[in-house]
Amino acid sequence: MIETFYDVMRRQGITRRSFLKYCSLTAAAMGLGPSFAPKIAYAMETKPRIPVLWLHGLECTCCSESFIRSAHPLAKDVILSMISLDYDSLIMAAAGHQAESIIDEIIEKYKGNYILACEGNPGLDQDKTGGMSCIVGGKPFTDQLLRVAKDAKAIISWGSCASWGCVQAAKPNPTGATPIHKVPGIGNAPIIKVPGCPPIAEVMTGVVTYMLTFDRLPTLDRQGRPLMFYSQRIHDKCYRRSHFDAGQFVEKFDDEAARKGYCLYKMGCKGPTTYNACSTIRWNGGLSFPIQAGHPCIGCSEDGFWDKGSFYDRMTSIDHFGIEANADQVGIAATAAVGVGVAAHAAASAVKRAQQKGDQEQ
Amino acid sequence: MSIITTPNGYTLNNSGKRVVIDPVTRIEGHMRAEVNIDKNNIITNAVSSGTIWRGLEVILKGRDPRDAWAFVQRICGVCTGTHALTSVRSVEDALGINIPENANSIRNIMQLSLQVHDHLVHFYHLHALDWVNPVNALKADPRATSVLQQKTSPSHPNSSPGYFRDVQNRLKKFIESGQLGPFKNGYWSNPAYLLPPEADLMAVTHYLEALDFQKEIMKTRTIFGGKDTHPNWTVGGVPCPINMDGVGGVGGLNMVNMNQVHQILQDTKTFVENVYIPDILAIAKFYKGWTYGGGLSSQNVLAYGDIPDKANDYSASNLMMPRGAIINGNFNEIHEVDLRNPDEIQEFVPHSWYKYPNGAKGLHPWDGVTDPDFNVSSAKGSQQNIEELDENASYSWIKAPRWRGHAMEVGPLARYVIGYAQGHEYWTEQIDKILTDLDVPLEALFSTLGRTATRALEAQWAADQQLYFFDKLMTNIKNGDSSTHNGELWDPADWPSEAKGVGFTEAPRGALGHWIRIKDTKIENYQCVVPTTWNGSPRDEEGNIGAFEASLMHTKVERAEEPVEILRTLHSFDPCLACSTHVMTEEGEELTTVTTSPVGS
Numbered sequence: 001m002i003e004t005f006y007d008v009m010r011r012q013g014i015t016r017r018s019f020l021k022y023c024s025l026t027a028a029a030m031g032l033g034p035s036f037a038p039k040i041a042y043a044m045e046t047k048p049r050i051p052v053l054w055l056h057g058l059e060c061t062c063c064s065e066s067f068i069r070s071a072h073p074l075a076k077d078v079i080l081s082m083i084s085l086d087y088d089s090l091i092m093a094a095a096g097h098q099a100e101s102i103i104d105e106i107i108e109k110y111k112g113n114y115i116l117a118c119e120g121n122p123g124l125d126q127d128k129t130g131g132m133s134c135i136v137g138g139k140p141f142t143d144q145l146l147r148v149a150k151d152a153k154a155i156i157s158w159g160s161c162a163s164w165g166c167v168q169a170a171k172p173n174p175t176g177a178t179p180i181h182k183v184p185g186i187g188n189a190p191i192i193k194v195p196g197c198p199p200i201a202e203v204m205t206g207v208v209t210y211m212l213t214f215d216r217l218p219t220l221d222r223q224g225r226p227l228m229f230y231s232q233r234i235h236d237k238c239y240r241r242s243h244f245d246a247g248q249f250v251e252k253f254d255d256e257a258a259r260k261g262y263c264l265y266k267m268g269c270k271g272p273t274t275y276n277a278c279s280t281i282r283w284n285g286g287l288s289f290p291i292q293a294g295h296p297c298i299g300c301s302e303d304g305f306w307d308k309g310s311f312y313d314r315m316t317s318i319d320h321f322g323i324e325a326n327a328d329q330v331g332i333a334a335t336a337a338v339g340v341g342v343a344a345h346a347a348a349s350a351v352k353r354a355q356q357k358g359d360q361e362q
Numbered sequence: 363m364s365i366i367t368t369p370n371g372y373t374l375n376n377s378g379k380r381v382v383i384d385p386v387t388r389i390e391g392h393m394r395a396e397v398n399i400d401k402n403n404i405i406t407n408a409v410s411s412g413t414i415w416r417g418l419e420v421i422l423k424g425r426d427p428r429d430a431w432a433f434v435q436r437i438c439g440v441c442t443g444t445h446a447l448t449s450v451r452s453v454e455d456a457l458g459i460n461i462p463e464n465a466n467s468i469r470n471i472m473q474l475s476l477q478v479h480d481h482l483v484h485f486y487h488l489h490a491l492d493w494v495n496p497v498n499a500l501k502a503d504p505r506a507t508s509v510l511q512q513k514t515s516p517s518h519p520n521s522s523p524g525y526f527r528d529v530q531n532r533l534k535k536f537i538e539s540g541q542l543g544p545f546k547n548g549y550w551s552n553p554a555y556l557l558p559p560e561a562d563l564m565a566v567t568h569y570l571e572a573l574d575f576q577k578e579i580m581k582t583r584t585i586f587g588g589k590d591t592h593p594n595w596t597v598g599g600v601p602c603p604i605n606m607d608g609v610g611g612v613g614g615l616n617m618v619n620m621n622q623v624h625q626i627l628q629d630t631k632t633f634v635e636n637v638y639i640p641d642i643l644a645i646a647k648f649y650k651g652w653t654y655g656g657g658l659s660s661q662n663v664l665a666y667g668d669i670p671d672k673a674n675d676y677s678a679s680n681l682m683m684p685r686g687a688i689i690n691g692n693f694n695e696i697h698e699v700d701l702r703n704p705d706e707i708q709e710f711v712p713h714s715w716y717k718y719p720n721g722a723k724g725l726h727p728w729d730g731v732t733d734p735d736f737n738v739s740s741a742k743g744s745q746q747n748i749e750e751l752d753e754n755a756s757y758s759w760i761k762a763p764r765w766r767g768h769a770m771e772v773g774p775l776a777r778y779v780i781g782y783a784q785g786h787e788y789w790t791e792q793i794d795k796i797l798t799d800l801d802v803p804l805e806a807l808f809s810t811l812g813r814t815a816t817r818a819l820e821a822q823w824a825a826d827q828q829l830y831f832f833d834k835l836m837t838n839i840k841n842g843d844s845s846t847h848n849g850e851l852w853d854p855a856d857w858p859s860e861a862k863g864v865g866f867t868e869a870p871r872g873a874l875g876h877w878i879r880i881k882d883t884k885i886e887n888y889q890c891v892v893p894t895t896w897n898g899s900p901r902d903e904e905g906n907i908g909a910f911e912a913s914l915m916h917t918k919v920e921r922a923e924e925p926v927e928i929l930r931t932l933h934s935f936d937p938c939l940a941c942s943t944h945v946m947t948e949e950g951e952e953l954t955t956v957t958t959s960p961v962g963s
Contacts, residue, residue, distance in 0.1 A: 026540060032497065039538040049541055058416050060940045061390045062439025062591040068483075069577040069590065076573045080532065084541035089387045093491045093548030095929055096383040102546055123416075129715075130736040130745055133759075134392055135413035137384050138748035141392075167418065167436040174417030174734070198439065198591050201577075240613075253596060254847035259605040261613020283589040284581050293588030294614065295601035298432060300592075306433070310426040 006045040019044075049081075050212065051106050051114040053148050054088035057141045058134050058168050058177050059120025063159040064090050066198035070205040071285030078205055082212055083115075089136075100137050103144070107151050115211075116152040116189070118145065118162045118180050121169070125176030133175040145183065152189040154217060155180060156207065157224075160300060163193035170306035181224065190217055193224040197300035200281055203229050223303075225275070234271035234289075234297050237279040240264070253294070264291055268312040270299030370661070370769055370906045372915055375406040380750055383925045384413070386932060388488040390440045391939025393898070395932060396751055397914055399922055408907070408914035409753045410898055410932070412760035414939050415715075415734065422888040426854070427453045427880050430888065431595045434876065437890065438940050439591050440483075443476055443583065444869040445876070445890070446595040451676075452876040453597045456863025462845040465599035466673035467835040471623070472583050472593065473669065473867065474831070477824035478630055479579040480870035481774070481817045482638055484936045486572040489814065492930035493645050494565040495555040496545055500534055502526075502559035507567075510560050515640035520571065529567045549924040556648045565645065568637050579630050582623045582828075585615070599847030604839060615846075620836070627832055631825040634818075642818040646800055646811055655810025655931040657913030661691045662768050663776035664896065666699060666875060668868035669827065676866075682827060683868045684781045689768050693783045699765070701864045701875050704729070707891060710762040713753070713900040723903055724764065727877040727889035728862060732761075753901065762899040762908065763891050771909040772872025772896045773935060775807070778816040788826075792819045810913070813934040854883035869893055871936050894938045910935060 009019050020041055027036040054064075068075040079085050085092075087102050094102065106114055122142040123133035134141035149155060157180045160166035169177040181191050194207055207226055210218050218226035235241065243249070244263040251257060251266060265272070271279070274297055278289040290297055296312070299305040365375045376398045384394035392414040398407040422433055430453065435446035447469060454461065461469075504526035511521040537545070549555075557565070580590040586602050587593020594601050605614035612618075667678055667685030678685040678698075686696040700706055708724030711717065717735040718725065725731060736745075737756060743749035751757040764770070781789040796815060797804060806812060851857065862879045872893030879887040899908035907915075910932060919927045 040540045043539040060439040065591040085543045092544045095387040098547040128734040133415045168416040252849045259603040260610030284584040290588030295594035
């Protein structure tokens with residue numbers, strides 16, 4: 001249970017009189033009349049919204065952009081009513097030291113009771129970039145990250161940058177970009193990875209609201225991803241799966257098969273090795289997902305997806321028959337099986353189909 | 363301490379009090395600004411520093427050119443897609459690939475929807491708090507806001523006193539909680555805020571309305587590209603097939619999802635016209651006396667042009683956004699811009715954290731080099747704790763691009779200045795109307811407010827052009843052409859052993875170019891020069907200051923410790939710093955050498 005702000009102040013030996021004075025000053029600082037002071041005092045004596053410090057490292061901000069596209073709940077409601085987004089350099093009014101001082105304040109007041117939401121990762125290279133490929137307040141972003149991580153209740157690693165390293169960590173990783181869980185000194189706060197480039201908006205808000213609703217972390221797989229969203233492959237739930245099984249494949253963009261919505265496996269689709277919710281929850285309020293719009297999945301929620309060959313190279317190794325295999329089992333060995341198996345399976349399906357057709361004709 | 367006059371006409375005096383803002387918030391990426399102010403609180407010297415570098419160009423080397431769009435798309439998730447479009451155009455230019463008309467229309471709708479979305483989100487969620495005071499909105503009488511709303515925008519349905527009272531109550535509850543979230547530590551008692559409470563309440567209400575609505579705008583991109591942020595693109599056309607009446611039509615672009623696209627485009631136009639444009643006018647009326655921030659815009663502006671009407675023709679006459687350069691404030695002469703000419707666009711690094719080999723000075727992007735070389739030894743502080751930068755040494759991860767040696771401003775204001783000078787019919791009408799409505803002269807355009815206003819005008823224009831391309835797309839389909847992709851040169855086996863190309867767009871933040879060299883079917887060299895590289899550039903060889911720095915000069919700040927005015931002007935450019943990533947290698951060298959510029963889009 002989170003202590004109220006008032007509890008914290010009392011615990012630190014601050015008198016009620018001083019507390020009320022603080023409330024008056026806060027009201028005055030905001031240019032509000034004295035009548036607001038008791039209202040602020042009341043709020044501080046009751047349960048606060050959980051503070052969230054949303055940090056930005058080496059990244060492209062696609063995670064934040066995805067977050068604000070959430071259809072349910074609306075980003076507006078998350079920010080105004082569910083959490084207290086006290087630091088997020090993307091949208092906060094304050095800048096410079098007024099922004100940075102918020103971090104110290106939150107750490108002090110809510111030690112162990114705030115969430116670190118991290119978008120992006122730190123560049124640890126010291127050689128060419130002096131550890132300064134990402135600078136905040138004149139210092140390496142790494143400093144800010146470690147400071148906030150130390151006393152966080154939990155860390156959410158938003159997106160593939162924070163979870164795996166993503167594009168700046170693709171070979172040869174010139175900045176030494178390092179995912180959050182591998183940053184030396186990151187501490188012991190539990191880390192929830194929400195990978196994807198970006199993650200699906202409703203998955204992002206779903207993870208946050210799960211934590212608020214149940215007052216616990218979501219169940220994670222061995223790689224630290226919420227099981228409910230990342231335990232099955234896109235291929236497992238793809239609406240084009242029947243065409244895969246039937247051996248009906250798109251051979252090139254805009255061919256007859258593409259127009260009919262056949263399987264994109266031969267176009268390089270990484271759905272068979274990608275753990276994500278795209279084919280079920282879909283994107284932007286359940287509207288579509290890449291395969292539905294005719295492009296093969298590029299596997300953007302998988303570790304190191306940038307370095308697994310061209311997005312248009314047909315995968316030669318799919319653990320195809322391991323439908324029951326979970327993320328833990330597949331994990332590292334994911335791409336180590338059976339191109340032949342796929343072809344054989346597809347062929348077998350086609351034969352079966354032909355037989356059935358034959359049966360019908362008879 | 364020194365006083366110098368730059369070749370582009372600015373007298374820089376760094377003797378006064380130094381004010382440091384790091385981080386500059388409400389931007390994409392990471393940025394630092396330092397200014398000196400004199401005893402009257404006037405800015406006499408400005409230093410802008412890009413504080414992020416990611417190295418994407420190094421990473422692209424040796425990759426499949428058909429994959430490049432996905433890598434460079436991750437330069438920026440705010441202007442998501444514009445780098446991808448620029449990339450596929452560069453590859454198509456290199457290989458001589460023509461795309462179908464339908465693909466051109468779909469790409470244009472996607473690019474224009476980005477313009478609208480990016481501009482709208484920028485204004486309300488990154489920029490508005492420089493003009494609008496949410497705490498002051500609590501003092502408003504909702505009835506007065508209702509009257510103001512109905513006067514400002516009579517056709518917007520959300521205008522009743524009860525509606526504004528509900529929003530105000532929610533805001534009150536939020537602020538009374540003492541947990542101010544994004545509004546915490548804002549500068550709410552600063553006299554730089556000029557709106558009356560009822561206008562503040564209207565603007566805050568629209569902050570929330572826009573936050574709800576923006577997610578609708580991008581749904582067209584989800585239909586065409588499968589997801590947003592970061593929809594899918596492809597070299598040779600677009601990945602989504604059209605199937606209006608055949609077997610499996612439900613899986614392609616069909617009547618149902620085209621109807622949805624059309625609905626979104628109409629709603630977008632309505633929102634921009636009912637909310638965004640009227641708000642800009644309403645807010646500008648209170649701030650039109652605040653004329654700071656023009657910087658380079660009245661002198662040197664640059665645009666590459668974009669939105670090809672017909673597919674595959676990138677000549678200026680076929681582009682619906684203008685191309686050209688204006689220098690030294692001579693609006694009677696609009697110079698041609700050639701992205702292939704080695705003497706036109708060049709990048710310099712004497713004040714950037716990079717080094718060039720063999721004393722090279724300006725390099726054209728096809729021959730660019732980026733070799734990171736972080737060093738702040740002459741700054742105050744230490745290597746990993748910068749207190750004050752030394753602008754006479756290297757001070758930014760951004761390079762200094764120059765057009766024929768000139769520092770240039772790019773972006774909506776630059777585009778509108780060029781369009782106005784060229785007589786772009788739609789834009790001229792818009793400009794004349796807004797100047798009349800505000801009762802200000804043309805010169806008022808060259809300002810922070812002018813930048814913010816032209817961005818809104820451009821959103822209005824883009825919302826209209828989306829509908830034009832929707833009609834064009836449907837007409838073409840009706841005429842029997844359903845093609846969306848040209849796969850003739852899809853197979854790398856059919857490519858020449860060497861090729862080079864350039865792709866360009868007008869990103870929301872300004873002129874964007876990608877230069878590619880392909881060798882033996884792989885990327886040999888890839889260079890991006892992005893809008894924020896232009897606008898946020900540090901000083902060059904000659905000492906010219908860039909657009910950010912120029913725009914801050916001579917501004918009066920109300921309170922030295924509260925950088926409202928500095929944020930206001932920097933935000934008017936919509937800085938995008940994640941793009942400060944450009945890296946590539948010299949031929950044959952290992953990745954110790956990295957090419958080209960940082961920052962932006």
